[in-house]
Amino acid sequence: MSSHESSYVPGSAVEKWLDDRLPIIRWGKTHMMDFPTPKNLNYWWTFGAILAFMLVVQIITGIILAMHYTPQVDLAFNSVEHIRRDVNGGRIIQATHAVGASMFFAAVYIHMFRGLFFGSYKQPREVLWILGVLIFVLMVTTAFMGYVLPWGQMSYWAATVITEIVGAVPVVGNPILQLLRGGFGVDNATLNRFFSLHYLLPFVIAAVVALHIWALHVPGNNNPVGVEVKSSRDTVPFHPYYTLKDLFAIVVFCIPFAWFVFFLPDILGHADNYIMANSQVTPAHIVPEWYFLPFYAILRAIDFGILFLDSKLLGVLFFAGSIVVLFFVPWLDTSKVRSGSFRPIFKWFYGLFVVNFIMLAYLGASAADGVVLGISVADFSKICTAYYFAYFLVVLPLLGRFERTKPLPTSISEPVLAPAAAE
Amino acid sequence: MKMSKIILGALAMSALLGASPSFAAEAVAVKREPWTFAGIFGTYDRNQLQRGFQVFREVCASCHGANLMAFRNLAEPGGPEFSEAQVKALAAEYEIVDPAAEGGKRPGILADRWPGTGQSEADQVAAFGIVPPDFSVLAKARGTPQSFPWFILNYFPGTAYAEGGPDYIHALLTGYEEEVPADIKNADGTPFTLPEGKYFNEYFPGHAIGMPSPMTDGQVVYAAAEDGSTVPQTVDQYSRDVSAFMMWMAEPHLVARKQAGLQVMLFLVLFAGLLYAVKRRVWSKIEH
Amino acid sequence: MATQSNHEHEDVPNPGRRDFLFIATGAVGAVGVAGVAWPLINQLNPDASVLALASIEVDLASVQEGQSIKVMWRGSPLFIRYRTQKEIDEAKAVPLADLKDPETDEQRTKPGHEQWLIMKAACTHLGCIPVGESGEYNGWACPCHGSQFDTAGRIRKGPAPKNLVLPPYEFLSDTKVKIG
Numbered sequence: 090m091s092s093h094e095s096s097y098v099p100g101s102a103v104e105k106w107l108d109d110r111l112p113i114i115r116w117g118k119t120h121m122m123d124f125p126t127p128k129n130l131n132y133w134w135t136f137g138a139i140l141a142f143m144l145v146v147q148i149i150t151g152i153i154l155a156m157h158y159t160p161q162v163d164l165a166f167n168s169v170e171h172i173r174r175d176v177n178g179g180r181i182i183q184a185t186h187a188v189g190a191s192m193f194f195a196a197v198y199i200h201m202f203r204g205l206f207f208g209s210y211k212q213p214r215e216v217l218w219i220l221g222v223l224i225f226v227l228m229v230t231t232a233f234m235g236y237v238l239p240w241g242q243m244s245y246w247a248a249t250v251i252t253e254i255v256g257a258v259p260v261v262g263n264p265i266l267q268l269l270r271g272g273f274g275v276d277n278a279t280l281n282r283f284f285s286l287h288y289l290l291p292f293v294i295a296a297v298v299a300l301h302i303w304a305l306h307v308p309g310n311n312n313p314v315g316v317e318v319k320s321s322r323d324t325v326p327f328h329p330y331y332t333l334k335d336l337f338a339i340v341v342f343c344i345p346f347a348w349f350v351f352f353l354p355d356i357l358g359h360a361d362n363y364i365m366a367n368s369q370v371t372p373a374h375i376v377p378e379w380y381f382l383p384f385y386a387i388l389r390a391i392d393f394g395i396l397f398l399d400s401k402l403l404g405v406l407f408f409a410g411s412i413v414v415l416f417f418v419p420w421l422d423t424s425k426v427r428s429g430s431f432r433p434i435f436k437w438f439y440g441l442f443v444v445n446f447i448m449l450a451y452l453g454a455s456a457a458d459g460v461v462l463g464i465s466v467a468d469f470s471k472i473c474t475a476y477y478f479a480y481f482l483v484v485l486p487l488l489g490r491f492e493r494t495k496p497l498p499t500s501i502s503e504p505v506l507a508p509a510a511a512e
Numbered sequence: 513m514k515m516s517k518i519i520l521g522a523l524a525m526s527a528l529l530g531a532s533p534s535f536a537a538e539a540v541a542v543k544r545e546p547w548t549f550a551g552i553f554g555t556y557d558r559n560q561l562q563r564g565f566q567v568f569r570e571v572c573a574s575c576h577g578a579n580l581m582a583f584r585n586l587a588e589p590g591g592p593e594f595s596e597a598q599v600k601a602l603a604a605e606y607e608i609v610d611p612a613a614e615g616g617k618r619p620g621i622l623a624d625r626w627p628g629t630g631q632s633e634a635d636q637v638a639a640f641g642i643v644p645p646d647f648s649v650l651a652k653a654r655g656t657p658q659s660f661p662w663f664i665l666n667y668f669p670g671t672a673y674a675e676g677g678p679d680y681i682h683a684l685l686t687g688y689e690e691e692v693p694a695d696i697k698n699a700d701g702t703p704f705t706l707p708e709g710k711y712f713n714e715y716f717p718g719h720a721i722g723m724p725s726p727m728t729d730g731q732v733v734y735a736a737a738e739d740g741s742t743v744p745q746t747v748d749q750y751s752r753d754v755s756a757f758m759m760w761m762a763e764p765h766l767v768a769r770k771q772a773g774l775q776v777m778l779f780l781v782l783f784a785g786l787l788y789a790v791k792r793r794v795w796s797k798i799e800h
Numbered sequence: 801m802a803t804q805s806n807h808e809h810e811d812v813p814n815p816g817r818r819d820f821l822f823i824a825t826g827a828v829g830a831v832g833v834a835g836v837a838w839p840l841i842n843q844l845n846p847d848a849s850v851l852a853l854a855s856i857e858v859d860l861a862s863v864q865e866g867q868s869i870k871v872m873w874r875g876s877p878l879f880i881r882y883r884t885q886k887e888i889d890e891a892k893a894v895p896l897a898d899l900k901d902p903e904t905d906e907q908r909t910k911p912g913h914e915q916w917l918i919m920k921a922a923c924t925h926l927g928c929i930p931v932g933e934s935g936e937y938n939g940w941a942c943p944c945h946g947s948q949f950d951t952a953g954r955i956r957k958g959p960a961p962k963n964l965v966l967p968p969y970e971f972l973s974d975t976k977v978k979i980g
Contacts, residue, residue, distance in 0.1 A: 128798055153843055170580050170649065173765075175848040178839035180765045181772065329794050337787040344780050351773025352552055353674050355652060356667060360677070363653035363762070364645075373717070502799075584852050612872070623852035776835075783832055786825040793821060 095119040120306055125324035126331050127312035129501050133203040134310070135338030136196050138331075142339045143193040144298065148291050150186040151235075158238065160284035162277045165240035166365040184354035190232050191357045192346045194380035197225060205418070206439055208427030209311040215419040217304040222415045224297050229412075231290040232378070234283040237275075241362030242372050248275045248283070250375060254388070257405040274368065314498055315427025323501035374456060382453030383446050387411050387477065389457060390470035407474065414481045421481055423489030431495040435488055442480045449473045542656045542676075542683035542715055545752065549759060550675050552774065555767045556760050559737040561592035564757025567732050567750045572647065575640070577628040580648035581761050584622040590767035591760055596622070641722060651677035651755070651762040677762070678755040680715065685751035687714040688725035727751070855980030857972065860916070868932050870921060873979050877921040877929065878967060879940075880977075883951060888914055890938065891952035900955050901963045908952045908963070913971050918979065919953045920967055925960035940964065 097115040099105040108115055157176050159168040172179040201221070204210055210218035237248045252275065256266040271278030309318060318324055325331075349357060357379065361372045377385045391404035398406070414421075429435050452461065452470045459466045548557045565586065568578075583603040587596045594602070603620035606627045610618050620627065629636070636643045645653075655676035658666060665671035689712045696704040696719060706712055710720035727747045736742050743749050760766070846854070858871055858880065868881040883891075891905040909917060921929045928944035935941030936957065937950035947958030954963040969979040 149840065153840065156844075157847075167580065171847075171849070174580065174585075175850075177842045177845055177847060179843060179847070180769055181839065182843060184769075325798055330798065333787065333791040333794055337784065337791050340780060340784045340787055344777065344784065347773065347776045347780060348669065351769055351776060352669075353667065353672055354769075356672075356674055360653050360655040363649045582849070582852065584848075621857070623849070779828075779832060779835070783825075783828050786821070786828055789821055790825050 096123055122326060122328035122332075124306065124327040125309065125318070125321065126327045127310050127318055127323055127501055128325045128330070129312050129314065129323075130310065130331070130334075131313050132334075132338060133199065133207075134312075135335050136200040136203065138335035139196045139339055139342050140193070140200055141298065142342075143189060143196055144291065144295060147186060147189050147193060148295070150182050150189065151288070151291065153182055154186055155284075155288060158284075160238065160281050162240060162280055162366070165238065165280060169239045180354075181350065184350045188346065188349045188354060188357060190235065191349070191378070191380065192342070193228065194232070196342070197228060198380070201225065202443060205442075206429040207311055207313060208315055208422065208424070208429065210419045211311075211422065211427050212419070213308045214304070214311060217301065217308075218419055219416055220297055220301040220304055222412070224294055224301060225415075226412060227290055227294045227297065229381070231287060231294065232380070234287040234290070236378060237280065237283045238287060239362060240280065240366045242364045242366055242370070243359045243362040243375070245275060245366035245368065246371060246375050247377055248279060251377075252279075254405050254408070257402045259402065311427065312501060313428060313430065314501060315431070316497055316499070316501055319500040319502075376454055379450065379454070382451075383449035383477075384408060384411055384453075386449040386453035386470050387474045389453070390467070390474040392467060407478075411474075411477060414478065418481060418485070422485040423487075424485075424492065424494070425489070426494040426497065431497055432488075432492055433495065434492045438480060438484045438488065441476070445473050445476045445480075449477065541659070542679050544673070544675070545679055545682055545755075547675050547678060547756065547759075549756070549766055551672070552669065552770060554770060556590065556756065558591075558593050559741070560753050560756045561760050562594065562737075563734055563743070564753035564755070564760075565592050565594075566734065567727075567754040568647070568757055570732050571726055571750075572754065573626075573629065575629055575631075575636070575644045576647045578626040578647045578761060579628060580646075581626045582622070583620060583624055583626070585761075585764055587622070588764065591764055592757070644723070647758055647761060649762040651681060651758040653677070653762075654680045656680050656683075675759070678759045681755040681758060682751045683715040684713060684721075685725075685727065685754070686748055687716070688712065689714060692719075855978060857976060857978050859976055861975040865915070871979075873967060878979065879917070879919050879921045879932065879953075879964075881917045881932070883915050883917055887938070887951035891950060891954075894950065894952075894954075898956075901961070903952075903954060903963055905952045908954070908966060910969075910971060913974075916971075916977070917951075917953060918967065918969055918977065919964040922965070923947055923960055924955065924962040924964065925958070930964070 095115050095118060097108075097118040099108045099114075104114060107113070154172060157168065157172045157179065159165055169183065172183050174180075176182070204218065204221070233247070233251060237244045252266060252269050255269060256262045258265065267273065269279075270276070271282060312318075355363075359376060376382075388404050388408040391407050392400050394400045394403055424432065424435070426432055429439055449470070452466055452473060455461060455466045457466060461469050464472075547554070548560070549555060583599050586592050586594050586602070587599045600622060603622060603624060606620040606624075607617045608620045608624050608627055609616060631639075633643050656679055658673075658676075666673040692704055692706055692712050693714075694703070698704055704719065707720050710722060711724050712719055713721040725747075727750050729746045732745065732750055734743060734745055743753075763769075854874060856871070856873055860880070860882070863869055863880065863882045865882050866884045868879055870877045871880060872878070888905065891908075896902040896904065905914070923930050923942040923944065925942065925945055925947050928942050930940035930942040930947070930949060932940055935948040937948055939951045939953060939956075940949040941947070942949075942958065942960065945959050947960035948956050949960075949964055950956050952963075953966075955961070967979050969977055971977050
């Protein structure tokens with residue numbers, strides 16, 4: 090897969106025998122131990138390993154929860170409480186899975202923002218980036234379905250509101266809506282299929298993650314200076330250097346994770362989800378999980394129609410567009426320079442983009458008729474939505490043409506040996 | 513590096529913006545009570561839970577159910593910790609519907625869930641207009657609004673706050689007024705008028721609550737605790753005790769969870785420190 | 801060992817070196833793995849609501865002599881029989897040599913409460929529920945494959961290899977028995 094030759098020498102006759110038939114140990118040594126990795130990766134790069142760890146945590150805890158959970162509208166809520174109350178260690182396992190979803194998204198956002206800053210999506214890593222966006226879409230879908238399973242008030246109304254999005258599509262919207270729900274509203278059939286798919290999708294994610302790592306191992310890692318590896322002086326073998334660094338980062342990441350699991354297991358959720366789903370009472374203020382808030386704010390920001398598009402359909406188009414645009418980032422960014430560290434103007438637009446994203450999250454959590462910093466939530470959301478799209482569709486294409494970038498080091502080792510040249 | 517600053521800020525803020533749970537427009541912020549179960553070393557006060565159970569049983573349980581609590585829970589460690597014999601005797605006082613039993617009913621045993629109010633939901637709707645909410649997890653289904661930006665502190669060690677539910681219940685039970693206070697206005701500035709059959713409560717969203725003030729001073733007679741200590745028999749104390757009891761009912765493993773958490777945190781910090789040293793040792797010869 | 805190493809760093813810190821720091825870190829890591837693994841396995845064990853029903857108390861006051869009741873225990877039925885004096889005498893009269901699975905009547909009951917026979921209602925052959933007061937020995941007979949049990953629930957004839965199984969139980973009083 091890469092130019093790197095395997096250094097594996099079978100140590101015994103049995104290993105030799107196996108190696109001739111299924112070179113799995115050779116493969117593991119090449120890709121998980123010897124793989125040449127740029128030696129200047131900083132801690133933002135450990136989030137890839139952290140995400141792999143989180144996927145495993147979610148799959149293991151999820152399989153356990155499924156052993157005790159009942160996907161039936163009358164029993165689901167109480168079966169989750171049964172896990173919390175009666176199953177051995179159930180309170181912790183359930184909290185790990187629920188908090189784990191939040192930690193997973195926190196890590197994936199950092200991972201994505203790292204890629205956006207250091208230009209990790211640029212040639213020759215476009216496929217790597219696209220697979221990553223695909224994983225993100227799968228994660229969003231999986232997390233949304235998982236949130237429905239406890240069958241609390243927020244579960245039910247989130248399922249209702251979000252599936253309703255499909256109903257905005259002209260002509261085929263309603264038939265598809267019924268197809269998704271398996272009924273005329275969210276009900277037992279919906280809960281059952283969400284459970285089934287929530288169990289299935291993590292394994293699909295795992296498969297796409299395998300492709301993601303494959304696509305990473307063809308060109309090799311990007312790195313903070315964004316200059317490709319020139320010689321073996323620029324790299325170290327993945328093991329033990331990055332296995333240890335990643336393991337250290339994972340354990341540090343577990344500290345806030347454990348803090349929430351053991352001391353604040355419910356603070357990342359919504360109190361209304363401790364009330365069993367009731368199709369006749371809508372909660373006063375429907376809020377999605379925090380990790381969906383920026384996209385929810387974009388959906389809600391569009392309260393106007395354009396030409397033949399009504400506001401609902403247009404909102405859905407913006408909502409979908411906000412993720413679809415990510416697929417095209419490798420071609421929207423025209424800059425020849427990868428790393429944001431060498432792009433003085435880009436840094437400002439990037440910083441504003443991060444702040445803007447957080448602002449969208451805050452707006453998504455605010456009441457629709459509220460006021461933030463003296464501006465109505467509705468108007469503020471429109472401004473932030475506009476910048477979100479402008480960043481990808483205007484700033485990235487134009488900046489690459491007009492920006493004067495700082496001189497790049499000739500190799501990874503150069504700034505390492507002469508730190509003054511870096512920044 | 514700029515990336516670091518940007519992302520750190522982003523991480524902090526997104527974690528904080530997080531739930532920002534109870535934004536409910538009309539809800540009123542309540543006073544924080546000094547609960548024994550708050551904080552990383554928090555544990556339930558056994559005497560308080562026993563008193564709270566008494567209030568629940570003598571006052572609340574005639575209208576509110578608690579269908580997730582089993583009698584055995586009342587004897588489990590980390591809860592009110594009644595003796596098993598006490599709970600057995602208590603359970604036997606209740607009749608449990610059991611189709612397998614002769615006559616369809618039998619005396620309760622430890623394994624049974626709390627039997628409920630004895631009224632059907634239809635009867636309750638006829639009497640109250642609604643089914644009074646079940647108490648099992650109610651303490652976690654309620655909260656109190658937090659003003660921006662201070663709710664951020666709720667997420668951090670030392671200032672963590674997860675007791676909004678019991679604070680709200682305590683405030684609600686002590687927030688009844690005979691007359692509507694003059695300073696309460698409708699959204700359009702007109703004086704607030706109480707709908708027929710409702711009661712004024714300062715902390716209930718919208719102020720008009722269907723439940724009359726359920727307790728009066730001296731209504732529940734507390735026996736002295738085992739160590740001879742006594743508490744005032746006031747509505748404020750009853751409210752505090754029953755709120756604590758409801759928190760336990762909603763989160764019966766809180767004490768065990770926090771104790772396990774301390775061990776886990778200690779382990780993680782130690783392990784992270786060791787790994788950092790190992791990582792430094794391994795990287796020490798690499799120029800980077 | 802490396803034939804084609806292109807890493808000039810490989811001569812530097814030897815990751816296999818066993819000094820104290822590495823051993824300590826490995827040991828702490830192992831403790832961590834065990835600490836995580838145990839709750840993940842332990843959750844498979846019966847939960848608190850199941851364990852709460854692991855032992856039951858049965859009131860025998862309403863059972864008449866010569867009458868049997870069936871109660872559910874740990875998800876399966878049990879026979880509780882108030883034996884007549886005739887049945888007890890019959891059981892005691894059987895010589896041990898006649899038995900496939902030799903047990904005295906005393907071993908099958910509790911002293912002072914010989915009239916009560918408490919057994920799992922599952923044939924030791926393949927688990928069918930035997931029928932009471934029937935068969936050649938006036939005890940239990942299994943409808944599935946014809947095993948016959950006497951008035952102490954001992955196997956006398958047919959394919960079953962063992963006597964009907966006794967659950968652990970104790971008498972709390974003359975009319976109250978705790979099973980499990």
